[in-house]
Amino acid sequence: QVQVVESGGGLVQAGGSLRLSCAASGGTFSHYNMGWFRQAPGKEREFVAAITWGGGITKYADSVKGRFTISRDNAKNTLYLQMNSLKPEDTAVYYCAAKLRTSGGLYYMGMEYWGKGTQVTVSS
Numbered sequence: 250q251v252q253v254v255e256s257g258g259g260l261v262q263a264g265g266s267l268r269l270s271c272a273a274s275g276g277t278f279s280h281y282n283m284g285w286f287r288q289a290p291g292k293e294r295e296f297v298a299a300i301t302w303g304g305g306i307t308k309y310a311d312s313v314k315g316r317f318t319i320s321r322d323n324a325k326n327t328l329y330l331q332m333n334s335l336k337p338e339d340t341a342v343y344y345c346a347a348k349l350r351t352s353g354g355l356y357y358m359g360m361e362y363w364g365k366g367t368q369v370t371v372s373s
Contacts, residue, residue: 250276251273251281251362252362253364254271254272254274254364254365255270255271255343255344255365256271258367259368261335262372263372263373264334265335265371266331267335268330269329269345269367269369270327271328272326273326273328274326279303279323280302281348281349282347282350283299283300283319283321283345283347284297284300284347284360285298285343286344287339287344288341288344288366289338289341297309297317298317299319299356301350301356306356307319313332316332316334317331318331319331328345337371337372339371340370342367343366343368343369347362348361
């Protein structure tokens, strides 16, 4: 099974940018649909963005559409999330998640493997 580890979080001012990375190991990366989720203090974890195993289809939460870009490099076994025009409400722990492409259901739901998360803090 795949293991995923996030990196790239940090403290940034509002309007700034960050790029998160998610390194995968222990499985064939191109066999997995991938996604980013986040959880702010006192709130439930929410969907941010997802990408299919080949990178051809992406989906975004309305709150990040036009500001965040999800991408993947299957040769490097790495998932990315480019975050621009960051807002204080983007502050959260960001999680990388994977789901086998042969698993049932929508590719961005029912994720099967999760990382431990990376903190993103946006100051006003």
